[in-house]
Amino acid sequence: MNQIAFFWGSISIYWSSIFFALAIIGSVFASLQIRAIQNKTPNAVLLTALISIPLSLLFSRLVYWYCSFEQYRGILDALTSFGEGGHSLVGAAIGLFLATVIVWRLNMVSSLMQLWDCVLPGSMIGIAIGRLSGFFSADDKGKIMFDNPSLQRLPFAVEIVNEATGTSDWRLATFLFESVAALIVFFVCHYIIRSFHQTNLGKEKVICSLPDGSVAMICLSFFGSLQVVLESTRYDSLFLRTNGFISLMQMVCLALVLTSIIFFSYHSIKINGGVDRKHIFTWLLCVILIGQSAYVEYYVQRHANEYFICYTVMSIAMISVSLLIIQLCCSCSTRSEK
Template sequence: MNPIAFRLGPIQLYWYGIILSVAALIGLIVVIQEGKRYQIHPGFFLDMVLVGVPSAIVGARAYYVVFKWEDYRNNFWDVFKIWNGGIAIYGALIGAIMAMIFFFRLRGYNFWRIADLCAPGLIIGQLIGRWGNFINQEAHGGPVSEDFLRTTLHLPNFIVNQMNIEGVYYHPTFLYESIWNFVGLLLLLWLRRQPFLRSGELFLTYFTWYSIGRFFIEGLRTDSLAWYASNWLAALMKLLWSPMGLLFHEGEMSYGTVRVSQLLSVLIVLIAISLIANRRFRKHQERYADPIASNRP
């Protein structure tokens, strides 16, 4: 499949960019619709995107460069050549969240209340955006047989054929993550209408759900950002991933002993659960369904 959708003279438009744009647009529409239930003007969310998207891009690139610094230390200007590839979802989330903490405060909103509204939109963006990796034949897992894709997974021809890269078939990890996120979306849509849900818990549930899936799926990939960690930490990561090993072979890493995304996933799950428990223990009473108001005129 040609990654270039079409050309306009010297300008090339890639499917990857189109898919990410559509993913962001659909996610934004979902957030705006939920915001209307709380009388939040759509313009607020448009401003949020104008701040959040650039911050996410910077974070995604910075995250990648930090863990691949050996590739850039002697070619510093390549850091800015983002069109050559090299971004990371976790970096994008970190960059966007840091920007939103200040943006929401500037607009007079509680961070957790708006973050809750954004959670379904974020996971929608991720479940659609992964199909950009499918077009580019990237972010896949280790080698598998054609029979595994056709007979075991019952995948349609267009996916099987795209997973054939130079005569070798690979795990469609993009699909695994997309499906995982779709189930997560259904969970979030159900949770947000439950009377027991308190503020901040939908956003933290989103992060927990995504991180659990990312931890196990990341272990199948062969292009993970990694680093050389202590033996005990590497052994712990392998132990936590071992249930997945009953069904699949772990993808081989080209370097390092611990995948960065796996370690970060574990930390995020622990932090998110701790925050939920702490807020419950402190009897934080504000619920998701409560009105949202800015303290700024």
């Protein structure tokens, strides 16, 4: 597969660069659309985009260099040789987070959480587009290989050719599943935003509201739950230098899921006047399901031939956690008649 789209004079234009540019444009437009639903001006979103682009590029390369330092002569090489190596989504997220904080500190928005409600779902469109660059590189493919000719096609698998030997393998098209997952997360968040922004019940207009940051937390919890499973399938995951068992992305995604549980639990307890049996039951179920996923992750790394049942169980468990978080979210909603 040719990673270079075309040449502009002496400059090589890579497919990954084209998809990253389209991802940025898609993220901005999606965020602006959500901002319009919030009845807010677009200035904060546009400034966030301008600030986040260089920051995300910088940190995505820094994190990638930290996890794959052996590919470079040094940190300066990682920050200047963009034709080599890759980018870390974790680093890009750090850049976006810092950009939103800067915009908030500049008093462009009254609520940082409200800005997150806008830009985080929008970023899912960017991820969905950016993942498609996997069509033109060997990155973001699965450890699972397909020998059955009927499965050696999209959307199941893509062909990876070893440039040294000329042999090819059909590997799981992880990047495509990740793209679809991000798109699903965006539409879930978009539905929630529209549903809770304003509804009409009979002749009475009822405003259904959630605490600022709720949509962002739903976005992070769904993305984290799905990505934990998909990341497990990848053969090129990034790991911390001190850890070779759980990938960096899996650790971050688990942290996002736990943060969402804490966020909604806090607001639910505050709104409903204390802890009740539903809270305890939800927490216990989340602990059991996350623990089950952790065990399956440990198991599948030692029994790769049982990947289908393992990833099925893991997917059901993590999606169930997301649905439990949705239930916590609904317990935080308030209505005021107008």
